């Protein structure tokens with residue numbers, strides 16, 4: 001090999017080592033979409049995938065080709081973040097009575113080192129038969145935090161109008177009247193007092209918590225009111241939307257007026273809470289997965305389902321990679337693969353899985369063209385991270401052979417064999433909602449026997465889309 005060739009190879013190797021050996025994967029989704037279960041499952045699958053177990057992930061090419069050598073957890077890059085509690089989640093899932101991991105209350109991270117044998121060809125030749133390592137960073141956080149993303153593009157007045165535009169939903173809560181009355185009684189030009197604002201912010205918080213936890217809605221801003229953590233009681237979280245009619249001529253109100261103080265707190269919240277979260281953790285992502293739980297939303301009813309559609313589209317609008325997005329600077333236009341996955345599809349029969357994919361596409365249709373233009377591959381799939389049911393067949397005297405799912409109901413852990421019903425291929429219309437609702441069943445996690453591993457639906461296909469090209 002000539003000296004020049006050696007030098008060139010060295011330079012290429014360096015590029016290869018530094019640029020291509022690292023993937024940051026954002027696993028996002030609204031609260032309860034299945035992020036933590038998903039992350040636990042892919043860590044588990046990757047750690048246990050070895051050339052001998054290639055058959056577990058047949059659609060993950062690197063695995064099928066026996067080139068996936070070993071996956072290990074290694075030191076995470078961000079020292080100030082908690083580590084993703086993989087061991088705790090796994091212990092819960094494999095305990096004497098298997099439990100789903102608890103709902104997430106803070107951000108955490110985990111890094112995997114995936115050792116693989118590159119394919120022959122350019123990289124293979126470069127490494128001369130040696131193995132290569134891909135570092136994969138995965139970040140988990142509470143779904144509620146994602147809801148604040150659209151606030152980055154709104155000022156306080158726009159935000160107030162957006163919130164009050166959802167009054168038909170808000171007024172379903174028994175806490176609505178109390179909140180509305182307390183806001184109406186305010187003179188926004190009058191001087192603010194901390195106590196008064198704190199009292200009304202508490203009313204607003206109670207309303208949001210009830211909307212999400214009892215009424216089953218998704219959109220709730222600011223998201224930290226649902227899970228305040230360190231911010232509980234801090235003035236930065238002590239704000240709420242004034243009524244649109246209270247905003248007239250508000251810019252002229254004095255510096256200590258209620259309006260100005262609320263506006264200031266809103267701006268501070270966006271600048272000090274929302275922006276750093278997205279800037280620090282989202283800006284560097286290369287690949288984005290958005291999990292969507294269609295079944296819970298269908299079970300809850302039309303208003304809630306529409307609210308989920310709206311929330312998802314508001315968020316994905318903000319993922320836009322197009323030139324017009326204000327967030328372009330925040331979200332590095334680095335993301336080159338974006339995957340929307342309908343989660344938990346083990347809850348339905350196999351014949352319905354095409355339907356849930358069609359439904360997911362219908363849900364995402366309004367915001368769909370945001371990424372296409374920027375050379376970002378967008379894909380939709382239907383997956384289950386941890387399969388809690390098995391498919392079965394029953395013979396029905398009226399309908400003949402009928403596909404069913406078999407599992408243990410989450411509520412009482414009783415074994416059930418059921419046909420969960422049809423999944424609509426499109427957004428269901430009003431008549432449909434009136435005539436029949438949906439009753440998809442939540443299942444307890446599988447009780448693994450010694451030596452058994454979790455089953456999944458299409459996790460291998462998903463891994464291939466998100467990582468396959470990096471493991472060539």
Ligand SMILES: Nc1nc2c(ncn2[C@@H]2O[C@H](COP(=O)(O)OP(=O)(O)OP(=O)(O)O)[C@@H](O)[C@H]2O)c(=O)[nH]1
Nearest residue numbers: 031032033034035036037100103104143384385386
């Ligand atoms: N049947 C089935 N249920 C699942 C699966 N994944 C998650 N679930 C159910 O969905 C619930 C929520 O899953 P999580 O992984 O906690 O969801 P999350 O998105 O992390 O939720 P937050 O942390 O609250 O934002 C679990 O408690 C399970 O009941 C799956 O693959 N199959």
Ligand SMILES: [Mg+2]
Nearest residue numbers: 035036103104
């Ligand atoms: Mg979680």
